[in-house]
Amino acid sequence: MNCRQFIDSIVRYLLLLTLLFSVADVVAQNNEGxxxxxxxxxxxxxxxxxxxxxxxxxxxxxxxxxxxxxxxxxxxxxxxxxxxxxxxxxxxxxxxxxxxxxxxxxxxxxxxxxxxxxxxxxxxxxxxxxxxxxxxxxxxxxxxxxxxxPTASDYYFKALKIAEQEKRTDDIATCLIYIGDLFRASGDYEKALTYFSKGVENCTATGNNIGLAVSLRNIGNVYYTKGNTDKAEAYYNQALSVARQGNDKRNIAENLVNMSIIYSDKGENDRALENAFNALNIYKEIGDKSGIGNLLGNIGTTYLLSATRDGHSESGKYIPASKRATLNKAIDYLQQALTIEKELGELTAIPQFYENLSEAYSLQGNYKKAFEAHSDFVTYKDSAESLQRSKEIATINMEYEFTKQKDSIKMQKMLTEQRLSVEQILRKREKVYYISGLVVLLLVAVFIFRSLRTQQKLNQTITRLVAEQELTIEQRTADLRITNEKLRALISFNAHQIREPLTRITGTLSIREDVEPEEFMNDFVPLMEKAAKDLDNAIKDVLANAQNNDIS
CATH class of the missing domain: 1.25.40.10 (Tetratricopeptide repeat domain)
Structure with missing residues (x-):
């Protein structure tokens, strides 16, 4: 690896580190205090x-x-x-x-x-x-x-919907930041900037300094990724100013790290180290070991870059005495970083730190330690890649299980919908049959009732005629009176017998709109069936009484 390639790899690594915490900050900040x-x-x-x-x-x-x-x-x-x-x-x-x-x-x-x-x-x-x-x-x-x-965005937008419905302004801002970072991760920088900008507007309006600092920093990260370091620096400075106003220590530290990377890119090592050490003090104050480990590695890397900027990187004898002191600092900070990273079990950064340490030892002329550090680099690189492969296998298996579960749910839902559709059709048919039968019974009952009323009117006419001939046919009139009394009794009895079940049927029909169809079918239709049977029996009794009763 030549000097330029080495420096490029270091810059890419530092950029990766500064983007690692771009999403989780807003929620995590709530618990920092x-x-x-x-x-x-x-x-x-x-x-x-x-x-x-x-x-x-x-x-x-x-x-x-x-x-x-x-x-x-x-x-x-x-x-x-x-x-x-x-x-x-x-x-x-x-x-x-x-x-x-x-x-x-x-x-x-x-x-x-x-x-x-x-x-x-x-x-x-x-x-x-x-x-x-x-x-x-x-x-x-x-x-x-x-x-x-796409699936991640579904959950973020669900959260945004609830937050907007309940007017949870801080949560709305967090949603916008999450969604923006989602677009950034997928490479859609324009949409990422749109949502981060909305986050800035929302947080500014509500006075949410934590969300505002994170949104501004994320916009800076997007511009840095796009290669626009001037805009990135401007947004990092704004984010740093807001974080300081709210004494938001984690955001202060992470923006100082970002500024350190910007100054390192410009070759302003003193300013880069000043910002890095200020961030380190904050990480130590809040007890963030992970941040301390990564930043110590950054500081060591910055010292290493400072020692190689004059172009002498082939052998230790080409390093001036002033650069040797800087190189020793690089080695010291890289070793401290490795100790903490191993303690935390964070394998991601360890291979890069060992590679940097190997380069530093090589520039120092200590080839034995350079070889040992390079061997450790290979070992941890293989471990990190093995872990990544395990994660990928677990990820593939999870995706398979998730897809299988999703397909099973879809199939179950489809079968349930089909079953419900068939049941609805059958219920509609049964309802039509019951109503049709009841209508027929009602028509029969109405016909009989009207026939009885007609007969009653006819008897009244006969009674009037008999009354007019009372003097001449007194005995006949007496007989007719007896007959009429029998007939009235029979009509009254039959009318009661028919109206009682008929009233039950009409009463049940009158509440069909006030209850659920399933409840009506299960609880009230059986009652109507019984009333219909009673009505049928009553009609039969009427006919039988009409035939059997002697009213002459």
Whole structure:
């Protein structure tokens, strides 16, 4: 590797580091000010009640997301077991959420998604919109890691919809930043700038300095990626100013790192190192070991670049005494960075740091250590690539399982819809049959009733005629009176017999619009059937009585 290629690889590495934290900051910042939950605090909480202990375990799990996710998983599992035992749903939901967040950092995407889905179900039942939005963010992050950007955008836009409905201004800003970073990751820089700019407008209007600083920094990252370092520097400075106004220490540190890279690109090593050391002090203050490790490597790399800018990079004897001191600093900071990175188990940066260290030893003339460092570079590079392959295999398997589950859900939904469609058709047919039968019975009943009324009118006419001939046919009149009394009794009895079931039928029909179709079919149609049978029997009785009763 010649000097120019070496410098180019270093610049690309530094750019990668500064973009690593571009998404998670807004949500993480909310927890930065909380008191840290140490192992001793957790142990001391054993005498407290279960609810308090669960809350402490969940806070500890949340605090470990960006520092030690393996410990975070342990705390979250303890919280989950205790919350399930005590049947405290909020504790269970928080534990699932923290499990998902910590597993996401460890690239265990499949189980992270399962835990987040479990958390989402509980939060939806509790209608906890704030945590629902956060869970959508985390689920979107899973699919970003899988490079499934359309699916990730679905979750981000779901979160944005809830935030807009409930006018949660801070969450709206966070959504815009997530969506913008999604477009940046997919290479659509124009849309990324559009959403980051919306984030700037929203955060400015609501006074959300954390979101404003992140949005401005992300715009700077886009311009840096596009090669426009002047605009990138302008936005980094704006972001740094806003972060300082709000005393947002993490954003201050990360923008100082960005400015350090800008100055390093310009060859202004003193200013680059000044910004880097200022950022390092902040990382030490907030206890961010991951940030410390990466920044120590950056500082070592900056010293290394400073020592090679005069073009002498072939052998240690070409390095002037002033440059040797700078080279020694590069070696010292790279070794410190490697110690921390190994302690944290962050393999991503270790190969690059070993490669830089090998180059530094080579420039120093210490070829033995240069060879050892290069061997370590090869070893860790292979380990990192093996880990990446394992992640890719896990990712492919997860995508397969996810697709299979999705297809199964679609098939089940289709079969359910078909079954419901058939049932609806059958119910409609049954309804038509019942109504048709009832109509026929009603027509028969009306016909009989009208016939009886006609007969009653005829009898009244006969009675009047008999009355007129009362003097001459007194005996006949008496007989007719007896006959009429019998007839009235029969008519009254028959009318009651018919009207009673008929009233039940009409009464039931009158409420059919006030109840659900299924309830009507199950509860009221059987009653109508019984009333119809009673009506049929009543009609038969009427006919039988009319034939059998002697009214002469």
């Amino acid at each position: 909380n008191e840290k939950i140490t192992d001793s605090v957790i142990k001391a909480s054993s005498h407290l009640n279960d609810t308090v202990r669960i809350a402490l375990l969940n806070r500890a799990a949340a605090a470990k997301v960006r520092t030690n996710p393996l410990e975070g998983i342990t705390y979250a599992e303890q919280a989950l077991a205790l919350a399930q035992k005590t049947k405290w749903n909020k504790g269970v939901a928080d534990a699932y959420y923290n499990l998902g967040k910590n597993k996401l950092v460890r690239a265990d995407y499949r189980t992270a998604l399962q835990d987040l889905e479990s958390a989402l179900k509980l939060e939806e039942s509790a209608k906890n919109s704030a945590r629902i939005i956060e869970t959508y963010f985390a689920m979107g992050d899973v699919f970003v890691k899988l490079s499934k950007y």
